Amino acid sequence: MNEEFNWLEYSESVERAAAEAEENSGRRGLRRFLPGRPKLPRFPNILRRLKLPRLSRPRWPGLPSLPGLPRMPRLPGLRRKAQTQESVQPSTAELLGGQTNRPVEELDDRLRALRERSASGMMGAPPAPAPNQSLLDVDEVLVSPAFQQKPGGVISAVALTKAQQQQVEMLKDIVGGPLGTQESDGRRLPRPTSVFSLSALPRVLGTALLALFVSLPFVSSDFAEGELPPVEFDEDRNSATTFYNLLDNIARDDYILVAFEYGPAAAGELDMLAELLLRHIFAQRATPLIVSSNPIAVVHAQNIIREINRSLSDAHAPLTADEDYYLLRYLPGGALGLRELSENFGDIARVSARGQLTGLEFASLQEMTLMVLITDSAEDLRSWAEQVLPEVTDMQLLVATGFAAQPLAQAYADSVEGVMGPVYGMRDAYTYGEKLHANFSALDPSPPEQEPIVEPVQASDGADGATDSNAVSEPQIERDGPTALPAVSASPEATATSAATETSQPTSTSAPTDTPAPTATEATLLAVEVTSPQRVNIRRGPTTVDDVLALGYPGDLFEVLGTNGDGSWYQIALDNGLEGWVAAFLVEERVITASELAGEETNDSASLPRERAVMRLDFTFRLGKNQPRFYQAQAPAPGDRTELVLTRDRSQEVPRLQAMTLGTLAAVLVIVIGNLFYAARGLLRRRDSSGAR
């Protein structure tokens, strides 16, 4: 260590030489290359006084060296020179190679490989390993002697607390140990590994135990352990219910942006959920636009749709690219790609993943009905929440994740407005699938005896005849439970109560569908009509940061209860007795009669297309900032493609869930036994080392 290279002294001597050269030439910097220019006043060089490290300058090729001027030493040259010094600090691998605190047989394969690499890559003659040589102190490892010799330098010393010293000791225990073999010339060589390495035995045994437990349910049904997940999400999983209901409320020809942000590595966990979500969207004849910032995920999404097509029989039309779904080009650049998606969606939607024009014309991302994110990574969720969600307003992002990303997803769902869910893991996927299957089984056309008897809603003669005729063609069906046969209702108000939840929605009791003309004797009231071409949010308070209670659609009428101070928000009455606020610029005032309002509500829930009838608030509650809201699920319409849900292969689901239960038990067993084993070994080693001292 006596011949160490003193970096600071060397660089300062270079700087001194440069300063002297500049003083001798009478000019500083680039000015010394310019002839005949007056001398400019010197600018106080604060940076030099601070003694900050100097940045290297680009080396321009072909710059002629001017005679008579001193050559400025280049920093890269200094760096190269420093690297060739023999006395530079040894690398981490070299340090590890010199440790003797721990038998090499106990090291993990990777640590052993690191030690072997350090032996084979040792610079110069290796120091003779003293027996029982201990690890270098951290002061020696971390702090360069050159820095130590400089009083008041960058680092003078490192002071360790007692806890940090204990951690250093633990590090010694982990990585210390002699190398296995030594050649006669003193150069250590890698120890040959054998097939029956004892170090791999605990790992092999643990995994074998795990694999055995996991395999049992696939072998025999006698090992069917554990309860299956419920067919409905638990009451404390309101967010998952909201997730399902929102996706169940999409309408025919809606566009759903589906973000596939996972690749083949997570396929075993997320494929089932992704397939379910896609089938749910397809079954309602909505159109998913699939995007991803991962090129492999694009290919994987195509494979999942191919699997869905494969499950369909010949009688059913397969899903067609650029017609039933769109696989858009992938988004390069991670966060940058997502930012482009949020700001330039129209261009992205024009091109498919195969480089063909899709024919889609979107002005912005706002034209999507929903966004669904399927990801195995919390980072991807964070990127979507940061780059896409702030750029859209009043848009929900439904999040489906694996177990590993669930904690962060839950935090976002609880805190960030617009993030809904998460639905995660295999148990949720099973529940989602059962719920979906039960819902669409009600309309299964294959068994004739189960075909629902449809009683058309009586068409009205009023002004809403067009919408009433729509109701005749698409009657709404109510079911009592997930497995019950559909009970057909002719009453309009019953159509909005087909929720999977049991809470009934207080709807208007006025049954007539025809709207009577207002008479002079009827009392009038002030209402607002939604005039925005898009759906509008009805919020808890007169600000955009308040929770969304319900949605209003173009033409909807709401009774006005009041306004805020500046008249920019209306307080309105909702169907379910709650009160909400809607922005004034989205609506227009109208004076209507009570019967007109009631008729509008009745028609709205009974005869309009289902996308307007079903998006109704069931109930809402709030514990925190962004607690989940409930929307009603809906019964499938006759035009839905139920075969896309009912043809799903579910044979592996139950054994996998049971294998999960047994596997969890085995994992706990392995972790506990492993910890006990290593704790006992550590105690024994500590006792041995204290005895040796």
Add this chain to the structure above:
Amino acid sequence: MAENTIALLSFVLTLMVFSYLLGDVPLIGNLYRIAVYIFIGMTAAFTLIVTYEGLILPYLQDIQDPSTNWTTLGNRVDIYIFFTALLFGLLLLLKPVKSLTWLTNSVLAVVIVVGAAVGAVGALTGTLFPLLQATVAIPDNLTADFSALVDTLLIFVGTMTGLYYFHYQARTNADGGVEQSFVGRGFRHIGKVFLVTALGAIYASTVLTCLTILTERIGFLFQFGA
């Protein structure tokens, strides 16, 4: 036939990956590596294909088509952007030429700086502000719902002490030792409890993820065997 071949390949590759359990031993260890190399190679190939078809090909088609009015993909600016990106990409290829490395570094600097700026803005608007708002938000029915009160307090205390855990300021004693104040140590300990709990939950979630994938693979193996 093709499906059977794919299934057989999947079966063999799965077994090759599982050979990692036996460690880095001759022959068997190579099986795992071969499987990984195949996966990496196919990933690279698919990435290349998807990039070419989805990103490069549309521009080339647009340029080659004489009937195009330069607006099929948007407008003329898009073409300029494409050529700029192409130029940047070519400059990146100059990395091995030492005298021109500064050009490559300049391109990388643009990408990194723009990415950092976008990331910083997104982090503020998409994560930090909403989470901060949720942390300090007081529920409406705080007085009526005791659980809401506890929930809010837990979030607040956990956030603050968790942040304080990474606070390393300490006083120097007369004997030269470093010591934190009693209150500071207390906050750090509480923060450590929250952090360990959170990390434990994440670890458990990761174990469940691994188990899910394992069940899927083992289910596949049994399905293939049947």
